Amino acid sequence: MLALRAEIERLAKVQSPGVPPETIHGLRVLLRRFRLLAKIGQPIMGKPVAVQFRKWSGGALDRLGPVRDFDSAIDWLAKTGRQNDLIARLNAVRNRRVSNLRSFLAAIPDGLPPVDGLPKASSRSQDRLRRRHDREIARCADIAIEQSTELGRLRPEDLHRFRRVIRRFRYLLEITASRKQPAGDRMLKRLIRLQDALGIVHSARLLRAVLPDLCGSTGARPLIPRLDGEIADGLKLSGKHLRRLQSQMK
Secondary structure (H helix, E strand, O other): OHHHHHHHHHHHOOOOOOOOHHHHHHHHHHHHHHHHHHHHOHHHHOHHHHHHHHHHHHHHHHHHHHHHHHHHHHHHHHHHOOOHHHHHHHHHHHHHHHHHOHHHHHOOOOOOOOOOOOOOOOHHHHHHHHHHHHHHHHHHHHHHHHOOOOHHHOOHHHHHHHHHHHHHHHHHHHHOOOOOOHHHHHHHHHHHHHHHHHHHHHHHHHHHHHHHHHHHHHHHOOOHHHHHHHHHHHHHHHHHHHHHHHHHHO
16 A cells, blocks of 8 residues: 555656656556555545545546546557547647646645555454455455346446446455465456456447547548447457356356
């Protein structure tokens, strides 16, 4: 937890509007993981501090999300070998959004303990942390095992919610990952594959929705079939990985 906070502070100080996509992605991942740790670790952090950080980090993620969406769109368009003018325009807007993030990301909440300021957990607090962690694991596991593998039948918003559950499930397992638990390691790998496949669907659907506004109906028309194909392939791959995950969990 302390290492994550230090990394967030380091990345939040990046001020160049040309900050690379992998840095934006890395910051989003760290914020999500730390938000989860703050929720589970509330007995040690204290409720006011945990709530304050989750509120701030939620705002940061809301602002980082559109930047990441621009990065995904730019990356996809670049792979088509076309739309160079559009890519240049998107990059300009994207970099302005990054520039506007400076003051917000630099303002780590004043009430959050310094890196070396968290109290040592008592045995009672450790028990509470373990129970909170186990409850979150059980909730995610129940949703994963009950979900139909016919993911194409889900509404996009429901599939997005399921994708968030899988992401949370993965992060929870990573908290306690151990080389001495090969079964848990296999499950973690299956979750990562499922999350990646669901991410393909999410990115393609997002780009398909905004593409006509970005390059007009005429410019978007020849690209839509390719996106539809990626969505179909991503759904098929997601269903396969979900079946394998469920098989291991039963």
